[in-house]
Amino acid sequence: MTTAPLLSVENLQTHFITFDGVAKAVDDVTFRMDRGETLGIVGESGCGKSVTALTIMRLIKEPPGRIAGGHIRFKEQDLLALPPAEMEHIRGNRISMIFQEPMTSLNPVYTVGDQIAEMFVFHRHMRPRQSWEQAVGMLRKVQMPNPEKRAHEYPHQLSGGMRQRAMIAMALACAPEILIADEPTTALDVTIQAQILELMIQLKQDTGAAIIMITHDLGVIAETAQRVVVMYAGRVVEEASTQALFEEPLHPYTQGLLRSVPRMGQRARHGRERLAEISGVVPSLYELPEGCTFHPRCREAEKICRRQVPEIKELGGGRRIRCWRRE
Amino acid sequence: MGHLLEVENLKVHFPVRRGVLSRTVGYVHAVDGVSLHVGKGETLGIVGESGCGKTTMGMAVLRLIEPTAGWVAFEGVDLTTLGGRQLTELRKRMQVIFQDPYASLNPRMTVRHILGDPMRIHGLYPGRQCEERVAYLMEKVGLTPEQGNRYPHQFSGGQRQRIGIARALALAPQLIIGDEPVSALDVSIRAQIINLLIDLQAEFSLSYIIISHDLAVVEHICDRIAVMYLGKIVELASFKDLYATPRHPYTQALMSAVPTTDPRARQQRVILSGDVPNPIQPPQGCRFHPRCPRKFGPCAESEPPLIPIAPGHSVACFLPQ
Numbered sequence: 076m077t078t079a080p081l082l083s084v085e086n087l088q089t090h091f092i093t094f095d096g097v098a099k100a101v102d103d104v105t106f107r108m109d110r111g112e113t114l115g116i117v118g119e120s121g122c123g124k125s126v127t128a129l130t131i132m133r134l135i136k137e138p139p140g141r142i143a144g145g146h147i148r149f150k151e152q153d154l155l156a157l158p159p160a161e162m163e164h165i166r167g168n169r170i171s172m173i174f175q176e177p178m179t180s181l182n183p184v185y186t187v188g189d190q191i192a193e194m195f196v197f198h199r200h201m202r203p204r205q206s207w208e209q210a211v212g213m214l215r216k217v218q219m220p221n222p223e224k225r226a227h228e229y230p231h232q233l234s235g236g237m238r239q240r241a242m243i244a245m246a247l248a249c250a251p252e253i254l255i256a257d258e259p260t261t262a263l264d265v266t267i268q269a270q271i272l273e274l275m276i277q278l279k280q281d282t283g284a285a286i287i288m289i290t291h292d293l294g295v296i297a298e299t300a301q302r303v304v305v306m307y308a309g310r311v312v313e314e315a316s317t318q319a320l321f322e323e324p325l326h327p328y329t330q331g332l333l334r335s336v337p338r339m340g341q342r343a344r345h346g347r348e349r350l351a352e353i354s355g356v357v358p359s360l361y362e363l364p365e366g367c368t369f370h371p372r373c374r375e376a377e378k379i380c381r382r383q384v385p386e387i388k389e390l391g392g393g394r395r396i397r398c399w400r401r402e
Numbered sequence: 403m404g405h406l407l408e409v410e411n412l413k414v415h416f417p418v419r420r421g422v423l424s425r426t427v428g429y430v431h432a433v434d435g436v437s438l439h440v441g442k443g444e445t446l447g448i449v450g451e452s453g454c455g456k457t458t459m460g461m462a463v464l465r466l467i468e469p470t471a472g473w474v475a476f477e478g479v480d481l482t483t484l485g486g487r488q489l490t491e492l493r494k495r496m497q498v499i500f501q502d503p504y505a506s507l508n509p510r511m512t513v514r515h516i517l518g519d520p521m522r523i524h525g526l527y528p529g530r531q532c533e534e535r536v537a538y539l540m541e542k543v544g545l546t547p548e549q550g551n552r553y554p555h556q557f558s559g560g561q562r563q564r565i566g567i568a569r570a571l572a573l574a575p576q577l578i579i580g581d582e583p584v585s586a587l588d589v590s591i592r593a594q595i596i597n598l599l600i601d602l603q604a605e606f607s608l609s610y611i612i613i614s615h616d617l618a619v620v621e622h623i624c625d626r627i628a629v630m631y632l633g634k635i636v637e638l639a640s641f642k643d644l645y646a647t648p649r650h651p652y653t654q655a656l657m658s659a660v661p662t663t664d665p666r667a668r669q670q671r672v673i674l675s676g677d678v679p680n681p682i683q684p685p686q687g688c689r690f691h692p693r694c695p696r697k698f699g700p701c702a703e704s705e706p707p708l709i710p711i712a713p714g715h716s717v718a719c720f721l722p723q
Contacts, residue, residue: 119588220676234677264451265615266674269659273673291589294661321663335593337622339660343645347622349600350593356558357588372590 079150081285082131082253083107087145089123089130092138098360100126102309104145105387108302110252113279113286115300115317117293119357123309124289128255131287132172133162149253168198171246175258177238181230187214187241188226194248213244217274236267240274247278254279255287260295272299293336297321302393305329308358308368311387314395325396327373328353367399375400405439406609407463407496407577412436412472414455414462418682428682432458434633435472437708440577445603445610447624447641449617449656453678455633456613460579463611464498465489476577494524497570501582503562507554513540513565514550520572539568542605543598560591567598571606579611584619596623617660621645626714629653632681632689635708639715649711649722652690688720696721 089101101123108114116124129135131147133154147154149170154162174180182190191210195201201209207226214222217240230238239259246254256275260268276299279286288299296303296317303320305313305328313326324330334351341348355372358364364371370380379399387397413436415429433455440446448456461467463474465481474481476492484492500506507516517536521527527535537547543564554562563583570578583599584592600623603610614620620627620641627644629637629652637650648654655672674693679685685692691701700720708718 119590236677264678265617265659266451266655267677268661269671269673270675272661273671292661293589293663297663298661332590333663335590336663337596337618338664339618339621339657339662340645341618342621343642350597350622352593352597353590354594356560356591 080107080148081110081150083146083148084127084131085146085148087127087130087147088143089126089135090141090143092141096361099309099363100360101130102363104306104309104311106304106311106314108253108285108287111279111283111285112302113288113300115296115303116287116289116306117291117296117303118306119291121308121357121360122306124306125257127306128172128257128287128289131255132166132170133157133159134166164198167194167246167251168249169251170253170255171249171251172255172257173239173242173246173259175261177235177242177262178230180242181238183230186227186229187233187238187244191226191241191245191248194245198249209248210244213248214241216247217241217244217278219244235263236270239263239267239271243271243274243278247282247284250282251284253287254284255289257289258291259288261290261292268295275299293321293333305332308363309360310368310397311395312369312397314393316393319392319394325390325394325401326398327375327400328369331372331374367397404441406442406444406477407440407611408475409436409438409463410473410475412459412462412474413470414458414467415470430681431633431684432681433462433469434684436630436633436635437472438628438635438638440609440611442576443603443607443609444626445612445624447620447627448611448613448630449615449620449627450630451615451656451678453632453681454630455681456630457581459630460498460581460611460613464493464496464579466498490524494520494526494573495575496577496579497573497575499563499566499570499578499580499583502586503559503566504554504586506566507562507569509554512551512553513545516554516565517550517568517572520569524573526573535572539571542571542602543568544594558591559587560594563587563595564598567595567602571602574606575608577609577611579613581613582615583612585614585616592619599623617657629656632678632684634689634718635716636690636718637716638708643712643715649715649717650690650719651694651696651721651723654723655695688718696723 085105087101087104091098104127118124188210191213192206195206195209211222211226214226219225219240260271300317303317304311307328313329324333331353335353353372366382367380367385370376385397385399387395389395412433414433415431417426418428420427436459450456462469469482514536517539518532521532540547545564584595612623624641626640628635631652637653648657655674658672676693687702687704688706691697706718706720708716710716711722
């Protein structure tokens with residue numbers, strides 16, 4: 076590795092201090108990403124995937140949040156060490172983010188045109204008129220139908236798919252180097268999801284932005300990402316190229332996850348097979364199990380799994396795994 | 403004949419009111435002429451995107467929403483004209499599981515009450531029998547009877563859905579309508595609940611109507627599947643026919659839009675343009691024609707009826723492929 080990665084997250088720990096105790100939402104997360112690649116982060120609710128994204132954006136409110144350790148390097152800068160004023164020049168400009176529910180992340184009292192134009196005024200110091208033209212141009216770029224008219228509308232006047240297009244227009248306004256997409260299509264219907272994913276793939280080719288695609292949907296990951304990080308209870312448990320992960324998952328959690336999902340067309344072609352279950356429930360972040368956090372649900376758990384947290388191991392070829400049974 | 407449930411030309415229109423006098427200015431055609439049947443021990447799936455009327459249809463079958471027109475017959479008895487006691491009598495034979503296990507359980511009732519109340523209301527399983535049945539149901543759905551004194555908030559999402567299923571089973575119904583029964587659950591929990599539903603069906607010879615937007619889940623559970631679009635069924639077929647040879651352009655687009663984890667199964671994607679139209683003023687002619695890649699002359703003029711094109715396979719399209 077001669078060139079430095081675009082983004083590297085090292086041993087990140089983000090905790091939340093509440094009346095119920097300390098919730099270790101992110102507890103030792105390490106990954107890196109290169110220019111122009113799409114990295115998938117997959118996991119169930121509460122695994123820390125969104126908190127990781129918010130920490131990269133420095134959007135964790137402190138208190139109750141606390142970044143307890145680690146580094147986030149964006150090129151040569153450590154984002155966690157930047158003063159807030161400098162972070163503002165990165166956030167939305169060089170790294171931007173889109174969220175799951177566009178209705179709650181767009182401001183209801185401004186038109187979408189105003190909200191996109193603000194990006195150009197704030198980060199590019201443009202005059203109002205010029206910024207408005209740019210905003211309409213962005214809406215056109217995300218294939219918003221009738222962009223000149225839609226720019227004058229408020230978020231509630233748009234459909235779910237159009238709102239997500241407006242969010243993407245805003246996020247890409249300043250041609251960021253990294254776009255973090257946190258469940259960008261979860262709230263959308265499947266035909267609209269297909270439109271938005273297609274749009275993101277196309278815009279990525281046009282702009283060369285790297286994308287972090289965060290989702291619980293293994294299908295979305297399989298279709299968009301080149302590399303995947305699997306998270307469970309605040310930790311990375313497996314990392315692999317998308318193809319390797321889906322062809323040969325190694326971690327018992329990833330294996331269980333892939334086997335527990337019915338695949339479309341499977342029963343019509345091969346008859347019904349009983350779905351493999353992962354027993355038990357996702358652990359509470361306040362009372363994480365000792366040792367490997369997955370051990371109470373793991374078929375292969377041994378004595379050591381209950382006692383000691385496994386380290387994440389490099390297997391070569393970009394694969395990493397955190398499991399005692401794969402030593 | 404001999405179907406457990408028959409639905410004929412069911413319509414549910416909701417009035418749209420505007421202004422100070424709340425005058426009715428139009429109707430949302432949520433369900434607009436749906437006919438189907440469910441056999442004994444059979445599972446019928448209803449798939450479609452949000453706003454297609456699938457949930458309203460399910461609730462209208464139970465008369466939790468009053469139908470505007472059409473009839474629903476349960477074992478030959480028309481439900482739509484029943485009132486009072488007769489309706490209550492029939493309701494214990496058809497039950498429902500809701501999507502959100504957080505919102506559909508009373509937070510102030512213990513599990514024992516949640517499961518025991520239906521039995522008391524219907525005067526079934528008196529005294530000790532009720533307690534025994536509660537314990538029995540809890541075991542059937544994978545909980546322990548000792549958890550009966552707990553409140554819903556003390557359970558995880560998956561466990562709550564198990565309670566919702568036990569409640570639906572409490573009166574030993576013949577038909578259960580599941581409205582997105584696994585959508586709110588985590589991926590790793592879904593398989594547990596899907597397997598449970600399949601096991602319970604075999605054990606109690608239940609009939610199900612499973613309403614879902616998830617095509618893979620519906621295929622896995624259901625025997626026959628109806629695809630809905632804007633209040634109408636556009637295609638109805640056995641799971642095998644529907645997934646092997648979908649004939650309606652909407653079904654084809656829906657299926658090709660589902661992201662797949664299997665690179666070999668990946669196919670040419672049909673991406674529909676635009677959004678689902680407003681159900682207050684559904685498009686003239688075929689409701690799907692503004693988004694349809696295969697539309698031609700007649701599609702904008704008249705509405706294609708749902709007609710059989712193969713045994714057990716009906717399509718509402720002028721150009722079924």
